Amino acid sequence: MAMVSPPEQARVTTRKLYRSDYSAVGRILPSCPERLSAEDVAHYRDQGYLALEGLLTAEEVEDCKAALSDVIHGRTPADEHLYIQKEPYYKQGGKDERIDDPELEVRKVFYFVQIEPRLAKIASHPRLTSLLDQLIEPGHRMIQDMALIKPPYHGSEKPWHQDTAYFDWTPLGGIIGAWIALDPATVENGCMQVIPGTHREGPTPHFHLRDCQLGDERVQVDRAVVVPLKPGGVLLFSGLIHHGTPPNESGDRRRALQFHYAAANCRNMTFKEHAELFNEGGAYAGCRKLDPEAGIPKAVYTP
């Protein structure tokens, strides 16, 4: 019997968890309309996502990439909130002679809108605001800003999850994410994959496995669609939809901005309230830090 090395085994497992071709592509509008049609809004409500090209112009995309680069290289002065997360491969001491720019070792950047006006401008872009108004009503506010870099060769997976498992906002249906491609996002470099309609199934238990995620054996990969986008395209997605991205082993980086918004009627909830929603057998099955005062144990995954 042929021996399979542990990293190769991990690769094989990960491949099984995602689509690796274009046989099921999500619905993507070819341009950004001023007003969404009734069919587009119904698609968001029913399928849990709406994707469209052309939210940003080529110039805006270039501005964002330059701004992100300035933040990562420290040319934009940081504040106490900025957080830059390295790819685990490099954090664990990995070296790759093909990589000569520290920017290509970064996985995520959090909390930059306070220090980078070029990126803050995108979070409240009139075209984006108008789409959000139409999907979750006016009065929404931004609750998180992030850049997801997925660098070449060693860009790590973001396992399947629901974003509301991480947030403390209720009602869950009032949370929407806007994932904006800055590079061509392809199946090969790890574009978003979503499972349409899963937002209607409500909160689903999450476990701390490779990340805080859905149990691999419970993910309905056969229902997944890939959402490739050109630079400037956006995926708007419900905070309840199951989504994830595979590792990027290609030579192309895949930068994206991701903003989350809460509808006007959303409020913060306690850990106990969150535990009532993300629960398995009386144990906490969400991604927030355990509150010892709540006396609720953490759920353990059994496939």
Ligand SMILES: O=C(O)CCC(=O)C(=O)O
């Ligand atoms: O861009 C990615 O790779 C995944 C983003 C995502 O799903 C998240 O950070 O919640």
